[in-house]
Amino acid sequence: MDKTIKKSSLKVSENGLEKTSSPKRLEVLKTYKIYIGGQFPRTESGRYYQPTNAAGKTLANVCLSSRKDFRDAVVSARGAVSGWSGRAAFNRSQILYRMAEMLEGRKAQFIDELMQQDATKAKAEKEVNLAIDRLIYYAGWCDKFQQIFSAVNPVASSHFNFSVPEPTGVVSIIAPQGDSLLGLVSVIAPVIAGGNTCIVLASETRPLCAVTFAEVLNSSDLPGGVVNILTGKPAELASWFVDHMDVNATIYCENNSEIKKMMQEKSASNLKRITFYDKVNWYNEEGQSPYFIMDTQEVKTTWHPVENIAGAGGGY
Amino acid sequence: MAIAKSSQLIHDFALSPRIDQVGVEERASRFTKRSIKNEAKENGLKLVLNMIDLTTLEGKDTDGKVKQLCYKAMHPHDALADIPTVAAICVYPSMVKVAKKALGDSGIKVASVATAFPSGQAPKEIKIRDTKYAVNEGADEVDMVISRGKFHTGEYNFVFDEIAAIKEACGDARLKVILETGELGTYDKVRRASDIAMHAGADFIKTSTGKIQPAATMPVTLVMLEAIRDFYYKTGKMIGMKPAGGISKSKLALHYLVMVKEVLGEDWLNNEWFRFGASSLANDVLMQLVKLKTGQYQSANYFSVD
Secondary structure, three states: OHHHHHHHHHHHHHHHHHHHOOOOOOOOOOOEOOEEOOEOOOOOOOOEEOOEOOOOOEOOOEEOOOHHHHHHHHHHHHHHHHHHHHOOHHHHHHHHHHHHHHHHHOHHHHHHHHHHOOOOHHHHHHHHHHHHHHHHHHHHHOOOHHHHHOEEEOOOOOEEEEEEEEEOOEEEEEOOOOOOOHHHHHHHHHHHHOOOEEEEEOOOOOOHHHHHHHHHHHOOOOOOOOEEEEOOOHHHHHHHHHHOOOOOEEEEOOOOHHHHHHHHHHHHHHOOEEEEOOOOOOOOHHHOOHHHHHOOEEEEEEEEEHHHOOOOOOOO | OHHHHHHHHOOOHHHOOOOOHHHHHHHHHHHHHOOOOHHHHHHHHHHHHHOEEEEOOOOOOOHHHHHHHHHHHHOOOOOOOOOOOOOEEEEOHHHHHHHHHHHOOOOOEEEEEOOOOOOOOOOHHHHHHHHHHHHHHOOOEEEEEOOHHHHHOOOHHHHHHHHHHHHHHHOOOEEEEEOOHHHHOOHHHHHHHHHHHHHHOOOEEEOOOOOOOOOOOHHHHHHHHHHHHHHHHHHOOOOEEEOEOOOOOHHHHHHHHHHHHHHOOHHHOOOOOEOEEEOOHHHHHHHHHHHHHHOOOOOHHHOOOO
């Protein structure tokens, strides 16, 4: 008796299954989280926002980072400075090259995300290719810009006097709003190529690529904390980016004159370098140059008594 | 008669209460969920600063280092008006005289570790002489270590007698007894060692030397605070508490204050009954105080290097 009931009910459910099931499945959507110290936490504030594309489609639920996320990111960035700047320049070069390799391997995903964010296929392909090439470009400069920008200085006393660029430390960056991948890569790469660490606020309206780029960083031997990526609103976070006493330089890539003025005023507290990249076209030659590296370098000069380095009767 | 009375109070240490590990850890984690902001935070931070035993216990300590630390104790951060000084300076016996002279009449105490710190592996006579030396040099407080080896082999009487002997050698100096909880292994043993120390005459019980990991944790401190509470109910005598080692962030220090307040009450919330043994905590507290005042997140570059 029992058996027959079970059998029949089984049959019904089987039929039901056959009717409703189709090859479609529930898509597994990615949670777009922030990147701090080599980890992917959610924002401590628990807040999120929903950027949309031109067609009005919601792109994702994206973390709306708070000043405390920024503060945590500065702690990791500061912690990573000595390790990263202490590496051989050649090793930094290898790691930037590795980042390019990883980005190349995930090209399709980036093109797809750029297209969700209103780019045409041709433009998206171009942007991803340029981003990869830009990483290679700065990978090449890692161990070369020092030679170009160093100098042996003639002095009137018996000293060997030389000047070399050294990383300034922790750099906070508000990335370009428009070119959400190429712009991001173009501002991060010169900063870390020079041995700095950074905290980057991604494009507010087009944040998808930035979070995926964090995954690329995470799988490319880049030590945690060297690059930290936040998503959120520049209007809310800009003042914290420039106010923090443990940040040594700030880069701002938009042309909001109010924010620019505020940044210049606030940077006075600990004499931060403030750099504006508001008129750079990241798509052509002006978008890459070793001078971008020098924007976050400090030139240090050493006086070395010649007696100590020359042998007896040395020719200095 | 008095002896008979106190010996009645001394219980069989093998019968110290057993500790519910899961319960203690869960209870301790609840103290970290409080939100402390604005004025409450500022008052809390000032209290933390005032409870710090600024510590240097290194083989490479010099007179100059100790003098510098004493200056820091008296002037934590001159850019900030109306902040308190720290509670004490904690040094090796050989540095007590230097510290005492440097601190002058500032009211800041000098605490000295003694009894073959940090291992405690020396004969009793040497430990007593070590203690007497520190006290004669001018130490206001003595931080002793218990013999963990003897404790583990169950020789509780030995541990008890040793603490009592050191207490006698201290004279007027207050005695802090370091249990070195990182070497005791279980909460049951921490509780038992706390009971032994308090019954033997400790004025303070202290978690760690700072030389062994793990040092102070919130659950282990909770176990000791509860031992102090039970001892107080039983005898009416207040005992101080000093977690030491591993507390380097102000937020964590504020969590400890919450725990003290909720386990022992406000009577313990001052530097006579509660201390933090720390070296880097002071700077973090100062950075937070400046942040509260200016609204700017601070950088270690602008605070004195200890």
